[in-house]
Each structure stands twice: as C-alpha cells, then as structure tokens.
Amino acid sequence: MDTVIIPDLRYPIGNFIKKDHYPKEEIQEMITVIAGAPAKYEALVANLTEADLLKTYREGSWNIRQLVHHVADIQMLHFLRMKKALTEKDYSEVTLINMDGWAETADGKTEAVEDSLQMLEGITKRYVFLMQRLSEEALQISYYHPLRGYHITQAQAIAMSAWHLQHHLAHIELALNQ
Numbered sequence: 001m002d003t004v005i006i007p008d009l010r011y012p013i014g015n016f017i018k019k020d021h022y023p024k025e026e027i028q029e030m031i032t033v034i035a036g037a038p039a040k041y042e043a044l045v046a047n048l049t050e051a052d053l054l055k056t057y058r059e060g061s062w063n064i065r066q067l068v069h070h071v072a073d074i075q076m077l078h079f080l081r082m083k084k085a086l087t088e089k090d091y092s093e094v095t096l097i098n099m100d101g102w103a104e105t106a107d108g109k110t111e112a113v114e115d116s117l118q119m120l121e122g123i124t125k126r127y128v129f130l131m132q133r134l135s136e137e138a139l140q141i142s143y144y145h146p147l148r149g150y151h152i153t154q155a156q157a158i159a160m161s162a163w164h165l166q167h168h169l170a171h172i173e174l175a176l177n178q
Helices: 024-045 064-087 099-103 106-110 113-131 154-176
Strands: 142-145 150-153
Touching: 024 064, 024 113, 024 154, 064 099, 064 106, 064 113, 064 142, 064 154, 099 106, 150 154
Parallel strands: none
Antiparallel strands: 142 150
16 A cells, blocks of 8 residues: 655645755855745736635635735844844844734735735845845854744844745645645
8 A cells, every 4th residue: 555645734845944054155045045035926926816815725824815924024024133133232032923913913814915025025135135245254143043942043044034935935836726
C-alpha cells in the first residue's frame, strides 16, 4: 500500500529555518526575493472578484484579502524592527503584534487589497534600499524574539522576511486552487 503524505497547509513551503550564518550572496538573493514580492502579489490578486478574495487555503484560515493585508502589515513591522535595531542601542526584544487581532480589524476584513498592495510596494522599496546598505557589523545586530524563543540577527531577519513573503504567496495560490 502506498503511503499518502498530507502536506501541512499551514506551512506549504515548510517552516522557517534559521541558519547561523548567511553568505553575502545568499543575503543578496533573499533581498531580491523581497524586492520582487510586491509584483508577485499584485499579479496574483489583481483581477480577483470579491468571492475570490474571500477564499481560504484551509478551514479556519485567513482569507486572501486578510493575507494581503497581513503581508503589508508584517512588511511594515519588519522594516520597523530593522530601523529600531539599527538606531536604538537598547532595542533588545522584538516588537510584537497580535496578528490575529490585526486580521480581524475593519481594514483587515473589508479594505480594498489595492491599498495594501501599494503599501507593500512602497515599504518594500525603502526596506530593500536599507537592507542593501547594511554593513557586516549591522547584519549582526540582534534582538530577542520571545515567541520564537531565540535571538535574531538582521541577516536572519532578512531570511525570515523573504520566507514570510513566499509563505503567504503559497497560501494565496492554495486558496485560488481550491
């Protein structure tokens, strides 16, 4: 009898795996992924109907609209965390948000996705500009992430950001194919 492997729809590209070190070339590849993400999201959701925006990738998950808003919100948060880490010597613990709460606010549930796509594009441009100019020393600045239970350097934060964008892009693709 063949074994059927049921994928974990919560993590269609797998869990984020933090590495101790990222070579400069790999950091640049991740920045390229981040830079290209707004266009990928735009292409994927540009012509969706209201019914499409309400589709989910699994029972109990956020719908496509909420995912687009979440991605823009978290991109803003990643940019904020990096700026705080670079400018505040006492920034030792990551800024957290209630992601489920944010997804349930009026803007998260009903606002047009175009607004978050514009937000994602603008924040990403600034974020990429900053990331491309980080020194080796700046890439090692870290803070503690209490939910994950470990410290994260700016290089690891870039990896997490690239993973996060791809992670939710896969969720939207799953929702559209259901």
